[in-house]
Amino acid sequence: MEQGSSNFIEDIIDKDIEAGCDKIVTRFPPEPNGYLHIGHAKSLCINFGMKSKYGGECNLRYDDTNPCKEDQEYVDSIKRDIAWLGFKWDRELYASDYFDRMYECAVGLIMKGLAYVCDYSADEIRATRGTLTAPGQNSPWRERTVSENLRLFDEMKRGLYADGEKVLRAKIDMASPNMNMRDPVIYRILHETHHRTGDKWVIYPMYDFAHPLEDAFEGITHSICTLEFEDHRPLYDWVKTNCGFGDFPKQIEFARLNITRTIMSKRFLKKLVDEGKVSGWSDPRMPTLSGMRERGYPPEAIRNFCAAVGVTKANSEVDVAYLEHFVRDHLNNTADRVMVVKDPIEMIIEDMEGGELCRVENNPNAETVTYRDVILGRRIYIDRADFAPVPPPKYKRLVPGGTVRLKGAYIVEYVSHECDDAGNVTRVVCRRIPDSKSGGANAGIKVKGVIQWVNADDCVDIELHEYDYLLLDGEGDFNDRLTPDSHRIFAGAKGEACLADAKPYDRFQFMRMGYFSAAGSYGEGDRSFNMITGLKDSYAK
RNA sequence: AGGGGUAUCGCCAAGCGGUAAGGCAUCAGACUUUGACUCUGAUAUGCGUAGGUUCGAAUCCUGCUACCCCUGCCA
Numbered sequence: 001m002e003q004g005s006s007n008f009i010e011d012i013i014d015k016d017i018e019a020g021c022d023k024i025v026t027r028f029p030p031e032p033n034g035y036l037h038i039g040h041a042k043s044l045c046i047n048f049g050m051k052s053k054y055g056g057e058c059n060l061r062y063d064d065t066n067p068c069k070e071d072q073e074y075v076d077s078i079k080r081d082i083a084w085l086g087f088k089w090d091r092e093l094y095a096s097d098y099f100d101r102m103y104e105c106a107v108g109l110i111m112k113g114l115a116y117v118c119d120y121s122a123d124e125i126r127a128t129r130g131t132l133t134a135p136g137q138n139s140p141w142r143e144r145t146v147s148e149n150l151r152l153f154d155e156m157k158r159g160l161y162a163d164g165e166k167v168l169r170a171k172i173d174m175a176s177p178n179m180n181m182r183d184p185v186i187y188r189i190l191h192e193t194h195h196r197t198g199d200k201w202v203i204y205p206m207y208d209f210a211h212p213l214e215d216a217f218e219g220i221t222h223s224i225c226t227l228e229f230e231d232h233r234p235l236y237d238w239v240k241t242n243c244g245f246g247d248f249p250k251q252i253e254f255a256r257l258n259i260t261r262t263i264m265s266k267r268f269l270k271k272l273v274d275e276g277k278v279s280g281w282s283d284p285r286m287p288t289l290s291g292m293r294e295r296g297y298p299p300e301a302i303r304n305f306c307a308a309v310g311v312t313k314a315n316s317e318v319d320v321a322y323l324e325h326f327v328r329d330h331l332n333n334t335a336d337r338v339m340v341v342k343d344p345i346e347m348i349i350e351d352m353e354g355g356e357l358c359r360v361e362n363n364p365n366a367e368t369v370t371y372r373d374v375i376l377g378r379r380i381y382i383d384r385a386d387f388a389p390v391p392p393p394k395y396k397r398l399v400p401g402g403t404v405r406l407k408g409a410y411i412v413e414y415v416s417h418e419c420d421d422a423g424n425v426t427r428v429v430c431r432r433i434p435d436s437k438s439g440g441a442n443a444g445i446k447v448k449g450v451i452q453w454v455n456a457d458d459c460v461d462i463e464l465h466e467y468d469y470l471l472l473d474g475e476g477d478f479n480d481r482l483t484p485d486s487h488r489i490f491a492g493a494k495g496e497a498c499l500a501d502a503k504p505y506d507r508f509q510f511m512r513m514g515y516f517s518a519a520g521s522y523g524e525g526d527r528s529f530n531m532i533t534g535l536k537d538s539y540a541k
Numbered sequence: 542a543g544g545g546g547u548a549u550c551g552c553c554a555a556g557c558g559g560u561a562a563g564g565c566a567u568c569a570g571a572c573u574u575u576g577a578c579u580c581u582g583a584u585a586u587g588c589g590u591a592g593g594u595u596c597g598a599a600u601c602c603u604g605c606u607a608c609c610c611c612u613g614c615c616a
Contacts, residue, residue: 120614233545328578
């Protein structure tokens with residue numbers, strides 16, 4: 001593991017260690033109300049990174065304090081995605097496991113005179129909260145006695161009140177410039193069935209009350225979250241202190257990940273799923289971890305990307321090309337190459353009789369290079385883009401009168417070609433240059449271009465998926481932000497038959513066009529299946 | 542005079558008073574049985590802005606400006 005310069009969170013932890021904090025414990029606390037996406041990967045990498053850097057622990061904790069939005073399907077997916085990314089949590093926990101202890105803490109606050117039952121409706125609370133520039137007003141129930149609060153809170157718990165009839169509020173300061181401190185609601189009544197505790201509870205703690213307690217109960221030392229919670233830190237500390245905990249846990253905030261053209265709002269992603277715009281949370285076009293897995297992203301690439309992006313408090317938007325760089329980087333060293341012909345035209349090698357075995361490297365960049373045998377017959381297919389009757393400037397592949405190397409096989413020279421009525425090339429006839437195969441006497445002859453080919457008799461059809469992201473641009477309603485590209489994909493134009501030299505795989509995953517294509521004038525879109533394209537079984541079934 | 546944050550190359554990002562790392566992207570070459578990979582070289586007299594302190598400032602001080610977050614019984 002790389003351990004370059006440290007980030008600001010590590011600086012804080014280093015100081016805490018110097019001051020005597022001997023074991024670092026972090027946690028990844030998703031609410032199970034959706035699938036994890038690439039943005040969560042950053043948080044995962046940070047939290048689990050602390051575990052590996054400091055030899056501490058990192059817990060997986062489902063923050064399931066709102067029964068209205070949570071579901072078992074989500075906890076299953078979260079677990080699966082974290083494991084796929086390559087992280088191992090120390091303990092798997094649920095906020096709902098602490099409901100009893102949290103209730104006791106709330107009672108403790110009441111007894112200290114630091115919490116009260118308020119009969120205001122949600123609207124009334126909003127109306128008396130004040131504004132960003134004006135202080136709020138005290139609730140008329142703010143000075144209820146401890147015993148009355150205790151009785152009322154117990155009645156809330158026993159289900160004597162309807163949803164919204166009463167709440168428990170922390171008694172802090174209605175004039176605080178920090179809105180979060182204006183007597184925040186810490187318990188609300190919700191007659192909902194919880195996905196784990198069932199109907200045991202009808203009151204549920206709010207995030208601001210629950211989270212510091214969850215952290216404290218677990219012995220979390222550093223509670224790492226995103227920037228929008230900075231304003232909540234005073235409340236986090238208030239709860240922590242008044243419930244009897246010390247310096248730790250300590251909340252630290254970092255800037256969430258943004259990637260160009262990539263929507264990472266759960267709300268939007270859920271809408272896509274609910275409206276059937278995609279096949280589900282795992283649709284390969286989704287920026288969810290499971291969608292990326294379906295699409296063939298190596299988890300290592302995602303981890304390397306997160307490490308490279310760094311941890312700061314500056315709002316930023318990382319170019320999606322940076323993510324793609326790490327995908328190429330990883331695949332370049334690990335992926336087996338396969339020759340693929342996307343738009344086939346026939347090539348006849350007129351001086352060939354039967355088939356001849358050719359040895360092709362699976363991955364020239366592997367530590368130990370392996371080979372596969374491919375038969376070169378008299379009749380093969382090459383890609384339409386690899387022969388140009390009228391070559392554009394700087395064209396390096398086959399042209400009338402020219403030569404080209406068939407990857408892993410012979411150099412062939414042009415003899416003739418045929419076109420259909422529309423002028424499209426239908427067949428190219430060539431002749432081998434003798435002994436030009438690897439190891440042959442003429443193998444050293446220089447040719448400008450090397451092209452892929454598949455043997456006509458034993459190549460296989462494969463289904464090519466050229467998924468693109470869900471591309472989103474501009475402002476306005478989500479549906480207006482889908483680009484024409486996305487619509488095209490939504491229309492179902494995603495599969496295309498191709499021919500490959502390899503045996504049929506259960507499943508082919510193709511990275512975005514251009515990952516392994518040539519750069520430059522004949523790059524993307526033209527030679528996109530330039531040798532590497534297939535990612536076979538890049539994830540466990 | 543609401544509060545809390547952030548500002549270093551097109552995009553990330555180091556730097557923490559001693560004279561602007563690195564990566565991505567881009568451009569130019571070399572190499573190549575993937576126009577890939579790899580390799581070379583180029584790319585901020587400048588660190589939001591205006592002043593100040595200092596022998597010396599992206600780093601310290603002051604004033605501005607821009608952007609982000611906060612008025613859920615969501616997390």
